[in-house]
Structure formats: structure tokens, C-alpha cells
Amino acid sequence: MRAATLAFCYLSAISASAANIWFDPPNPTSRTSVVAHVLGAYCARGPMGSTVTRTGNLISISLKFDCTVGVPILAGFDEIVDLGVLPAGVYEVVAGPNELLIAIAEGKLTVRDASSPLQISPEQGNYGDILTIRGAGIAPVCAVAPCPVPRVFVGDREAVVLRTPDTDTIVASLVSARRSGVVDVTVQSAGRTFQSIAGFYYSPVVLDDSQSSFREPIDPAFFEPMLIPVAINGAGAFGSRWTTEVTLRNENDFPFAAYTIFDNSCMPVCDIRMHPHTSRLIRPNQPNGYLFYVSRQGAPNAFFGILLRDLSHQSEALGTEMRVVREKDFFDRPFTIVNVPSDMRFRVALRLYRIDGGTTLSLRIRTLDAIEGYGPSAEQPPLVDAPITLALRGDRLASAYIGDLLTAYPQLAGKGALRVEISGTPSQRAAWAFVSVTNNETQHVTIISPQ
Amino acid sequence: MRAAILTFLVSTSLFAATIEVQPAVPTSATEVVLRIQEWVSCPPPPKVTRLGTTISVVIDPGPCLSPPVLGSFLLPLGLLEPGDYEVIVNPPERTGYAMFFVSDADSSVFIQSPSIGPTSGGTEVTLFADAVNCFGPDRAICPLPTVTFNGAAATVIEAKFTAGTLAVIAPPNAKGIADVVISGTRATRHGRVFRYYDPAETPPLSMFERVLVPVYAFGPGAFGSNWTTEVTVLNSSFYDIEAYRRSGRVKGRSTTTLDFGASRSGGVLYFPPRDFSSQMQFGSLVRDTSRQAEDWGTEVPVVRESQFRKAIFSLLNIPVDTRFRQTLRVYDVDSVEEFARVSIYSMSTSSLIAEKSIPLRSANPCKRFQPCASDEPATAMIDLLTTFPEVAGAGRIRFDIVADSTSRLWAFATVTNNQTQHVTVITPQ
Numbered sequence: 001m002r003a004a005t006l007a008f009c010y011l012s013a014i015s016a017s018a019a020n021i022w023f024d025p026p027n028p029t030s031r032t033s034v035v036a037h038v039l040g041a042y043c044a045r046g047p048m049g050s051t052v053t054r055t056g057n058l059i060s061i062s063l064k065f066d067c068t069v070g071v072p073i074l075a076g077f078d079e080i081v082d083l084g085v086l087p088a089g090v091y092e093v094v095a096g097p098n099e100l101l102i103a104i105a106e107g108k109l110t111v112r113d114a115s116s117p118l119q120i121s122p123e124q125g126n127y128g129d130i131l132t133i134r135g136a137g138i139a140p141v142c143a144v145a146p147c148p149v150p151r152v153f154v155g156d157r158e159a160v161v162l163r164t165p166d167t168d169t170i171v172a173s174l175v176s177a178r179r180s181g182v183v184d185v186t187v188q189s190a191g192r193t194f195q196s197i198a199g200f201y202y203s204p205v206v207l208d209d210s211q212s213s214f215r216e217p218i219d220p221a222f223f224e225p226m227l228i229p230v231a232i233n234g235a236g237a238f239g240s241r242w243t244t245e246v247t248l249r250n251e252n253d254f255p256f257a258a259y260t261i262f263d264n265s266c267m268p269v270c271d272i273r274m275h276p277h278t279s280r281l282i283r284p285n286q287p288n289g290y291l292f293y294v295s296r297q298g299a300p301n302a303f304f305g306i307l308l309r310d311l312s313h314q315s316e317a318l319g320t321e322m323r324v325v326r327e328k329d330f331f332d333r334p335f336t337i338v339n340v341p342s343d344m345r346f347r348v349a350l351r352l353y354r355i356d357g358g359t360t361l362s363l364r365i366r367t368l369d370a371i372e373g374y375g376p377s378a379e380q381p382p383l384v385d386a387p388i389t390l391a392l393r394g395d396r397l398a399s400a401y402i403g404d405l406l407t408a409y410p411q412l413a414g415k416g417a418l419r420v421e422i423s424g425t426p427s428q429r430a431a432w433a434f435v436s437v438t439n440n441e442t443q444h445v446t447i448i449s450p451q
Numbered sequence: 452m453r454a455a456i457l458t459f460l461v462s463t464s465l466f467a468a469t470i471e472v473q474p475a476v477p478t479s480a481t482e483v484v485l486r487i488q489e490w491v492s493c494p495p496p497p498k499v500t501r502l503g504t505t506i507s508v509v510i511d512p513g514p515c516l517s518p519p520v521l522g523s524f525l526l527p528l529g530l531l532e533p534g535d536y537e538v539i540v541n542p543p544e545r546t547g548y549a550m551f552f553v554s555d556a557d558s559s560v561f562i563q564s565p566s567i568g569p570t571s572g573g574t575e576v577t578l579f580a581d582a583v584n585c586f587g588p589d590r591a592i593c594p595l596p597t598v599t600f601n602g603a604a605a606t607v608i609e610a611k612f613t614a615g616t617l618a619v620i621a622p623p624n625a626k627g628i629a630d631v632v633i634s635g636t637r638a639t640r641h642g643r644v645f646r647y648y649d650p651a652e653t654p655p656l657s658m659f660e661r662v663l664v665p666v667y668a669f670g671p672g673a674f675g676s677n678w679t680t681e682v683t684v685l686n687s688s689f690y691d692i693e694a695y696r697r698s699g700r701v702k703g704r705s706t707t708t709l710d711f712g713a714s715r716s717g718g719v720l721y722f723p724p725r726d727f728s729s730q731m732q733f734g735s736l737v738r739d740t741s742r743q744a745e746d747w748g749t750e751v752p753v754v755r756e757s758q759f760r761k762a763i764f765s766l767l768n769i770p771v772d773t774r775f776r777q778t779l780r781v782y783d784v785d786s787v788e789e790f791a792r793v794s795i796y797s798m799s800t801s802s803l804i805a806e807k808s809i810p811l812r813s814a815n816p817c818k819r820f821q822p823c824a825s826d827e828p829a830t831a832m833i834d835l836l837t838t839f840p841e842v843a844g845a846g847r848i849r850f851d852i853v854a855d856s857t858s859r860l861w862a863f864a865t866v867t868n869n870q871t872q873h874v875t876v877i878t879p880q
Contacts, residue, residue: 247767247798249849279767279798279849304880305767317746317873318775318866324880338683338706338734346747368683368706419685419706437747444746444873451733451753 021095021107022356022428023083026220026327027296029114030088036061036081037428038095038105047079050095059083059109061095088113088197090182110182110221116196120185122254123297124201124222125273127177129255131159131200132169133187139164140190148190154200155183180204182219203257223257223293225355227325227397228306229434231286237347240443241312244322247305249279256298274302291355291397299326310443320445323434330355331431334423335450339368340435342405342412347438350402352388352422356430359390359398361422365409368417383418384409405435467820467857468510468540468547479533480556485526487540487547490519497524504536504627510546533558533643534628535657539820548820550657558642560631563616564690565724567646567658572623575608576645577690580617583635596635600624600645621645626652653822654695659722661784663754663828665863666737667715673776676872677741681734682709682753688730695722696824701731717813717830718782728755739872749874751863759784759859764879766850766864768798771842774869777835781809781852781862786817786825790855791862795839798847805839808855819856835864 020039028034038047038061047063054060061081081095088111095105119134131154139150152159152172159172170187185199201222218225231244250256255273274280284290294302309319323329340348352361365384386409390398402408405420412418422433434449468489477483487497487508494513499506508526533555540547561579568574580596587593596617598605603622611618617633626649632641648655668678684707686692691700701707711719723731738748759782769777781791790808797804809831817823836843852862866875 245768249765249767251763251765251851277801279801281768281798301762303765303767305877306880307768307875307877315774315868316871317868318770318772318875321876321878323878334687336685336687336732338685338732339681339736341747343747345744370705439744439746442745442871446736446747447750448734448736449750449752451735 021105029112031114033085034083038079040104050081057091059091059093065097086111110198113197117194118196124203126203130173134169138187138189139167139170150189153186178202218293224296224299224327228290231284233285240310243309245307247281249303250274251301252298256295258294288393289399325432330429332429337420337435337450340418342415348405349436352400352433354398354430355396356428357396361388362424363388364421367415368419470547470549472551478554478556483528487524491522492517492519499526504534506538507542508540545820552657555643558644559640560642560644562644565727568621569650570647572621574621576621578617581615583638585636586614599632600629653824654722659695660725660728661756662721665718666751667711667719669714676739679738681736683734685732692727720826754861759861763853769848769864771845776867778865779833781831783811783829783858786813786829787819788816788829792853794851796849805841
């Protein structure tokens with residue numbers, strides 16, 4: 001009986017959660033401790049702790065299950081495993097049950113070098129890109145000529161040194177293409193070796209239309225997720241005609257990849273790089289939201305603008321600004337949108353998002369001035385308390401759209417100003433939502449977002 | 452000569468020092484290191500002196516007159532007692548100022564609610580008191596624990612005493628960190644965990660965040676408009692939160708409408724406690740009540756301190772169209788009167804169209820590198836075509852904005868339809 005229970009447990013766990021692991025923080029360094037979240041399904045008791053072993057670049061997490069209960073009941077778990085502070089490198093992390101040599105979750109973890117002697121910009125690219133590498137004394141001036149040119153290795157490929165503007169700077173070109181992935185960067189100069197472990201990410205070389213569904217896992221150590229919540233180009237309600245202008249500016253001194261709606265062009269191949277000090281305006285049609293990735297190194301100086309315009313009323317209003325949601329803007333805890341109207345002259349729509357592949361959120365709506373007490377007796381019940389199922393729009397993005405809160409929840413009518421509470425995410429920064437208030441007559445839109 | 456160079460360095464804001472505390476969240480068990488970056492010319496090693504909780508760093512200009520370079524100095528401070536510390540670079544003129552908090556690593560007392568309060572006392576403090584005391588209704592058998600703050604007795608709120616938590620009213624005390632002692636029937640616990648501030652003084656940077664409400668407007672505007680602003684704050688924690696010099700607390704799990712009094716054309720600063728700032732969520736809506744049937748209004752984001760930038764930032768895709776009024780508002784969160792460099796580029800050609808330094812002014816300005824209580828940010832509000840007439844007919848433009856000094860700025864543009872008064876806000880993202 002116990003063996004059968006065990007088998008049921010593990011097989012259920014495998015089918016429920018293969019490769020389901022994520023790391024906090026997503027971009028650890030050799031000075032920050034890392035926590036792994038292993039997601040899955042388990043029997044009535046477990047996981048009851050874990051052990052971690054590291055052999056080279058393989059980290060094994062053994063989860064302690066107890067499936068001795070008579071009738072197994074599956075339930076989701078989010079087991080938090082402290083991996084501690086790891087040396088820089090790329091690790092394969094495999095999690096499995098204690099008694100069987102099977103994996104129920106596995107993932108790749110990149111730990112950046114916090115004390116790297118080299119600063120590389122950009123720190124992602126591929127064939128044809130020019131890298132600027134800075135480090136103390138990496139291009140020394142020799143007392144006796146001729147001075148050998150420093151050698152630069154980006155992974156297993158040697159880059160061509162173009163110039164050494166000063167003793168601390170090397171400019172080199174990547175002259176051969178390589179399969180995408182994280183590599184070390186090594187500089188050999190005047191008998192010394194400087195190395196940046198996990199210092200560079202080879203981006204995919206090209207994307208063409210046939211590969212536009214390319215979805216190689218984006219390494220979160222190098223790329224930050226960002227969300228365009230809505231981008232509509234087409235006809236809307238009451239004769240409105242919507243267009244959305246999305247603008248991106250790269251204010252960095254180097255190009256970076258922005259996957260993938262900002263592709264320069266696809267003739268004959270797509271260029272996924274956003275070139276330095278350039279702007280780009282696109283008009284995508286992504287009514288359910290679009291998740292994309294921007295290089296972490298370039299993100300602080302990447303600026304965005306999203307403008308939703310109703311062309312049928314363009315003489316009356318320019319339009320409405322929509323936020324681009326950066327990684328730091330997502331919530332890993334319950335959050336609230338305040339001062340939402342319940343007025344029949346307006347359509348009050350709610351859009352909800354998750355970017356971790358999860359598909360449920362909880363929605364509670366109260367009057368704005370409701371006071372929640374410290375105990376059940378003092379608690380004022382919410383006007384709405386409902387689970388919301390989100391539809392998956394890709395591997396990770398899920399979204400839901402409630403077109404009019406007053407239609408969906410008639411009990412809200414006439415309740416005055418409201419507050420909309422959203423919860424139900426795990427500890428990962430993954431959830432976001434906003435409310436749009438649209439005048440039925442003029443189609444003017446007011447966005448209310450969590451702040 | 453040396454004095455002249457020092458005066459030059461201080462008066463030229465380019466030479467402001469950047470102060471970083473390592474680790475970012477120090478405890479009394481961690482060695483603290485200051486990392487200071489400043490433009491210098493072959494200086495001698497910096498001199499560090501500490502008087503109480505004030506740390507002074509003097510970086511002399513050095514004997515040579517070579518062009519300054521950005522120097523980086525690591526200054527070990529060793530282990531520090533729990534408390535709030537000030538760092539002043541190059542007193543008395545000052546080229547840098549910062550504050551940081553060192554927590555008590557040995558504390559056996561944990562505060563669940565905000566751990567700061569005014570010297571006048573009266574702050575309700577919720578302590579984690581598991582296993583400190585017996586728990587039962589008969590006080591003769593099971594008396595309440597006693598709690599002191601630096602030896603002064605706190606009032607225990609009996610109604611809120613549960614097996615795990617203990618709510619008390621903090622007594623009046625002197626400014627600084629207080630040793631909190633819980634004496635129960637089963638155990639005594641203590642820790643230097645509660646910090647008193649003097650509300651008559653400036654808000655300590657290590658205790659309070661600066662949050663900007665960019666627009667707080669009431670009354671008639673152009674073309675018959677009549678404006679009102681609603682600023683709402685939700686305290687999503689279970690504990691009451693008291694912002695600096697704001698009368699009344701924001702109750703736990705409830706919302707409050709913030710009232711800053713009369714219209715503030717340049718916006719207003721709000722000072723929530725840092726350790727609970729993330730639990731406060733804001734809403735800010737500007738409405739034209741003369742046209743309230745036509746649209747609900749416009750959200751103007753409330754701006755957290757972390758959103759202000761020392762580096763350049765851009766506002767993209769702003770139309771130059773005579774049907775609209777385009778206004779740019781620039782803010783300095785530290786209320787320091789200075790200049791912002793505004794450059795305007797064509798979106799289509801990326802060519803520079805115009806560039807100017809715009810003065811930022813405050814009704815109650817602060818001095819650079821000094822603690823300051825002003826809630827009036829230094830700000831500039833400019834009409835695009837009045838200030839930059841050369842922009843007319845440029846189509847879509849981009850603003851690049853950066854402080855002429857190392858101050859922290861934020862800005863946004865409004866595009867207002869002259870006929871309908873509908874406002875579109877364009878913010879840096």
C-alpha cells in the first residue's frame with residue numbers, strides 16, 4: 001500500500017510540476033544569498049524540509065516527502081529552499097523527492113560575479129557586436145616595444161581587439177557567432193589573466209519571421225521582464241477607433257536586445273537590438289497585454305511611452321497614457337487600487353495580469369471608506385469576493401479582462417468610491433492590475449493604477 | 452589657495468559627494484564601511500571623526516592642482532551601536548550628507564508596528580511577545596507584562612493583549628534609540644529597537660521617505676475649468692501609521708483622504724515612515740468639475756523617492772499642436788533651488804531643437820546637504836511654446852531632463868485640450 005501511495009504521489013508531482021522552479025532574487029551575485037522556490041503537488045504530508053548538495057555546477061535539492069498516509073490527497077506546494085551564497089557561475093538546479101532518482105523540477109541559475117575585475121558593455125550580444133571592456137590595468141603600456149596586444153575570450157570564442165584607448169579599456173569585436181547562453185569573459189594581457197565569470201550572455205544571433213515564435217528561456221540574470229498592459233489598434237465600443245503608440249528610447253551608450261516587438265526589421269532577418277541613443281515608435285496590437293524582456297544592464301536608461309488614442313475623438317483629447325510595468329512594479333503581496341468610481345455614466349473595466357505562468361487571482365472590492373477590523377467581528381465583508389481565472393497568453397503571461405465591474409457585480413452600483421484589492425500571488429513579483437474608467441458618451445478614458 | 456579650491460569644490464555642485472553605506476542594512480554585529488565618491492585632485496587620505504552619532508568625513512583638496520578625477524574612498528567605521536547616524540562630508544560647508552540606521556543584532560524584542568515615534572510619546576507600539584507571559588483573564592493570577600522604554604513605563608493596552616502580541620503606548624522620551632524591556636511572568640526581553648524623533652526638528656532621512664504629490668490644485672483654471680484634486684492613501688498594514696508632522700494617523704486597513712490645505716501649484720511632499728512606506732498605497736486624481744459629466748479626470752502618479760533620478764531621463768512622444776497646451780513640470784525632491792537642463796529633440800529626426808536651463812523654485816527652499824523639513828518641493832512649471840517658441844510646428848518631441856547638479860529630479864508633461872480641457876499626462880517610464 002505504501003509503495004502504491006508513494007508511486008501515486010511522485011507521479012502526480014511529476015505530471016503537475018515538471019521544470020517548475022524559480023529563484024529569488026532572479027539575478028543573484030556572488031555576494032547575495034539565493035532562495036529556490038520549488039513548485040509542485042504533494043500528498044497530505046510534505047514536503048517536510050529539504051537538503052541541498054552541490055557538486056561542481058550541479059545543485060541537487062532533495063525534498064522530504066512523507067506519503068505514508070492512507071489516502072493521498074494532492075495539494076500545491078511552494079517549497080522554499082535556501083541555497084545560500086554561491087560562487088559566480090551557471091548552475092543546473094534539480095529538485096526531486098528523497099527516495100527516488102527523479103526530478104520534479106529543474107532550472108538554470110546564473111550567479112553573477114560581484115567582484116568581477118571587468119566591466120563589460122554591453123554584456124549581451126553576438127556576432128558583429130563591439131564590446132567595451134574596462135578593468136584596472138587590463139591594457140598596460142609596455143616599457144619595451146613592441147607591446148603584445150591583449151587577447152579577449154568571450155566564452156570559447158576569441159574576440160578581435162580593435163583598440164585600447166587607455167590602460168584600463170579594451171574595445172573588441174565579436175567576430176564569430178555562437179549559440180546563445182551565458183559565458184565567462186577572459187582577458188589575457190602582459191602575462192596576467194582577468195576573468196569575469198558568467199559575465200556575458202550570447203543573444204540569439206538572428207530571428208526571422210519563421211522563428212518569431214522563438215522562446216528560448218530568457219536568463220533572468222541578464223534580462224528584466226516588462227509588461228505593456230494593453231495596446232489596441234482597431235475599432236472599439238460606441239464608434240471609437242483606437243490606436244496605441246508605443247515608444248522606446250535607448251539612452252545607453254550601447255545597444256541592447258529587447259525581445260521582441262521592437263525588432264528593427266525582418267528583411268532578411270530580424271535585428272533584435274535597440275541601438276544606442278535611438279528611439280522607436282511602433283503600433284502593436286496586443287489587447288491582452290504583451291510581456292517582453294529588456295537587458296538589465298540597459299533597463300535603467302531605457303525609457304518608454306504608451307499612448308492610447310481614440311482617433312474618432314482626436315480633436316477632443318490627445319489620449320491617455322498607459323504605464324509600462326517594470327519588474328519592480330509587479331506585486332508579490334496583496335495590492336489595492338483606490339478611489340474607483342461606481343457611476344453608471346462610466347464603464348469601469350478591470351484588467352489583471354500575472355507573469356509567472358499562474359492563472360488565478362483573488363478579487364475583493366470594498367467601499368473606499370470601509371474599515372477592516374482586527375478580528376472577524378469587526379471585519380466588514382467585502383461587496384465582492386471572487387476568484388478570477390486568467391487566460392494564459394504565452395509561457396508566462398496570463399491576463400483577465402472584466403469589461404464593466406458594475407455589470408459583472410451589480411451590487412456595486414451606487415456604492416460611491418470603491419477600492420479594489422487583488423491578492424493570491426506567490427512570493428514572486430508577478431501580479432499587476434489596473435482600472436480604466438471610460439465615459440460612455442465621450443469615450444474619454446481615465447486610468448487608475450496601483451501606486 | 453587651498454581654501455579657494457575648497458570653496459570652488461563646494462560651490463560647484465558637480466563636486467558633490469556620493470555616499471554609500473555598506474552593507475545597505477547594517478546591524479550592530481556587522482562592520483560598517485562608508486564608500487564615498489567625490490571629484491578630487493590627489494588628496495591625502497580622508498579624515499573620519501565621530502562625535503556621538505555624527506560622522507564627519509573631511510576630504511582635503513590635496514597639494515596638487517591637477518584636474519580633478521572621481522575618487523572613491525572606502526572608510527571602515529567598524530562596529531556601531533544601534534541608532535541613527537548622520538554622515539557629513541566636508542563640514543562645515545558640506546559636499547555630502549546622508550543618514551543610516553544600525554539595528555540591534557542582539558535584540559530579543561521585535562516590533563511589528565512602525566518602530567518610530569515622536570519624543571512626546573503616545574505612539575501605539577505592537578510588540579511580539581510570544582512566551583513572555585502567562586495568558587489568562589485573571590490578572591491576580593496572570594498579571595500583565597510590564598514594558599519600559601529607556602526605563603520609562605509604557606502603558607500596556609490590556610484589550611489588545613493576546614498570547615503572541617502586546618500593544619503598548621510609548622512614553623515620552625528623549626530623541627534617539629530607546630531600550631525596550633518587556634518583563635513578563637515567564638521571561639524578560641530587551642532590545643534597542645524603538646527610535647524617537649523630535650517633531651520640532653527636521654525629519655530624519657533614515658526614518659522618513661519623501662513622497663511627492665505632484666499636483667494639489669483647487670479652484671478655477673483656464674477656459675472656465677474648475678479643478679479639484681483627490682489624494683487618497685490606503686494603509687494596507689494592520690497598524691496605524693503616522694507621517695511626519697501630519698495631524699492624525701492613517702488607521703490600519705483603511706483609507707484616508709490627504710488634506711494639505713490650500714492649493715499647492717508646485718505640488719507637496721509627504722513623509723511616511725520608511726519601514727512602512729511600502730504598505731501605503733496612493734491614489735491621486737485631478738478632475739475638472741465643470742466637465743465632470745464628460746470624463747472622470749486624470750490620474751497623476753504619486754512619486755516615491757526611488758523614482759527621482761540623478762541621471763538624465765526622457766519624456767517621449769509629446770505632440771506640439773496648437774489645439775493643446777503643453778506644460779512641463781520639473782521637481783526636486785530635496786527642495787533645493789537649482790537648475791534643470793531641459794533639451795528638446797524631434798521624435799522623427801532626433802535632432803536637437805532647443806535647450807535651456809530652467810530654474811527650480813520653492814516657497815520654502817532647503818539648503819543643499821542639510822536636513823530639511825520643507826514640504827514644498829523646488830519646482831518649475833513651464834508652458835512649452837512660451838518658453839521654447841522655436842518648438843512650434845515640430846510635430847512630436849522628446850524632452851531630456853537632467854539636473855545641472857547632482858540633485859534628484861522627476862518631471863512630467865501635461866497636454867491639455869483647449870476646448871474640452873481634457874488632460875493627458877505623460878510621465879517618465
